[in-house]
Amino acid sequence: MTTDAHPLDLPVGDPFGPDNLPYGLGTTVEDPDRPRIVVRYGDSVLDVGPAAEAFGSPHADLLQRPLLNPLLAAGRSVWQSVRAQLHDWLTSPAHRATAERFMRPLSEVTLRMPFEVADYVDFYASEHHATNVGRIFRPDGDALTPNWKHLPIGYHGRAGTVVVSGTPVVRPQGQRKPPHEDAPLFGPSRRLDIEAEVGFVVGAPSAQGEPVPMSGFRDHVFGVTLLNDWSARDIQAWEYVPLGPFLGKSFATSVSPWITPLDALDAARTAPPARDVPLLPYLDDAVEPEPGGIDLRITVALNGHTIAEPPFSAMYWTAAQQLAHMTVNGASLRTGDLYASGTVSGPEPAQRGSLLELTWGGKEPLELPDGTRAFLEDGDEVTLTAWAPGPAGRIGMGEVTGRIHAARR
The missing domain is CATH 2.30.30.230 (Fumarylacetoacetase, N-terminal domain)
Structure with missing residues (x-):
């Protein structure tokens, strides 16, 4: 395969240069x-x-x-x-x-989709996101649940609906119960949302019954990809008690077509937030700090307009802690397992990684050049991009994009 140009001559600091190689x-x-x-x-x-x-x-x-x-x-x-x-x-x-x-x-x-997904797990690792959600739904109660700072909360998703960037996202249908209704209704979701996340792709498997400690993170995780875990908030709100997310999440999860190797992000390592609750030994990153957090800067755009810039460095639970918790009961890893960070949000309003937070449950819609948005409308396109500090500039992450298509009746 040849070209007339010189594709090996890159400008200094190109985000997809020799320090990246996704x-x-x-x-x-x-x-x-x-x-x-x-x-x-x-x-x-x-x-x-x-x-x-x-x-x-x-x-x-x-x-x-x-x-x-x-x-x-x-x-x-x-x-x-x-x-x-x-x-x-x-x-x-x-x-x-x-x-x-x-x-x-x-x-x-x-x-194309770069790998075959084995299992998919999604976490809830941002203290800022979890606190915002708690305040929206439990304004008179505790923002965080009692277990939140003791373990990385997560749920098992549907591997078969993880799709590559650019794949249309069809508006899901399901049961939803508005507060003023006595019984649930059926129809297209009216509160379709995004979740700006970071995904981790498992390479080397593990044996069932053998937990993977935090120190095994680099031996098992191949690389990192951007991820958008689309969410139907109205379907989710009606179904999630008592067992958690189900149909409100499983209709589509979009990932970037590029997987950035872990080694490309060495210069972006950063300490996670300070722990204010003692951790059990298998999660205690003060004793076993590998590999810490990652300084990854995410941009969320809706129809080409930037609406948020969530910082991944603010995540409370690290990817190594998530891996350790996911396997501490003896659950095995399989090649192609994908686990996601959960919504990435920071402490500032412009750093919130979901419309749920950005519009405070739909009560404060976003004013954009092409109209007002509380949640996604048919035809909307969402794009996540990101970069991390590298040895000689920025390490670019492949973008992930999805456009909303009308529900199929």
């Missing part, structure tokens, strides 16, 4: 039925499988598969080896001519 899956016009692993480099991609074969990589077989799962399952030593090779191929003058043969403009590639 993985995706794509097809081309010439070969639309054969997905191949690609790595983003600037505004181009490297067709990794044939490049690995040309360079004689010992991992060429893994890199020529039609999805990322075999590479995910290979484990950390292989992930690091492949990443080092990719960096060498793309930056070494000695490899320039060979690497350019396998580069292609990003605009010529159709991106």
